[in-house]
Amino acid sequence: MDGLLFLIFAAIAAVCGLNVVLQRQPIASALSLIGVMGSLAMLYLLLGAQFIAAVQVIVYAGAVMVLFVMVIMLLNAGAERPTGASLMASTLGVPLLAGLLVALAYVLFANFPDPRPVRFGEFRLGGAAQVGYALFTRYLLPFELTSVLVLIAIAGAVVLAWREVRK
């Protein structure tokens, strides 16, 4: 059952990921990206990370992607105009990226040859309580720093938009 669920959602993630890159319309890419994020949330659940799965759906698929879709709607973004790729990009690009994938896969298989299957329920530290405990003890300083980061991001976004309104 775990393996079947992995195969289904990994296939959805891979197809939607391909669609993100291949679609010409930004809105189609955005919807495919939501598909990737939803299926990744399912994979997090399979790995036992319930809290991260919930945050993935709420923050990523909810907040961030709504922001993307709103901006696409606001700018009335149409299909992308294809421009001729440079000679180097069209000849070297795909082989280099395929090489990157092969190198990554090789390193991963070499370092994690463990053939034991991932079993749902084996990892029991993924709840909100355990993550929250780590967040507020060992990772307290980084956590507080992210609050400063988010505050700066809000201020930056408001300033960028505000100047346009005034003009």
Next chain:
Amino acid sequence: MSPAGVPLSWYLVLAAFLFTLGAAGFVFRRNIITMFMCIELMLNAVNLTFVALAYHTHQVDGLVLAFFVMVVAAAEAAVGLAIILTVFRNRASLQIDEVQSLRD
């Protein structure tokens, strides 16, 4: 159907595949918003790696790191989309080729 799952390396290879797709989209696409979404795709792939390694090491640290990546991605999306809005109002275009005054 047997209850057996798949090895952990399959999760990691899926993450590597998604990361490569994001990198490909970032290099080949010419729409600023699509390029930005490809960055999000890469961040998601890294998150999957973090969660899979948290499972592997039986420690919660990987989940905390994935949480931080999400926070940074949300902040980055807010600022980046504000910049895209500003660029669009000034240039009336979303083509990355037309935003090159820093290069010239």
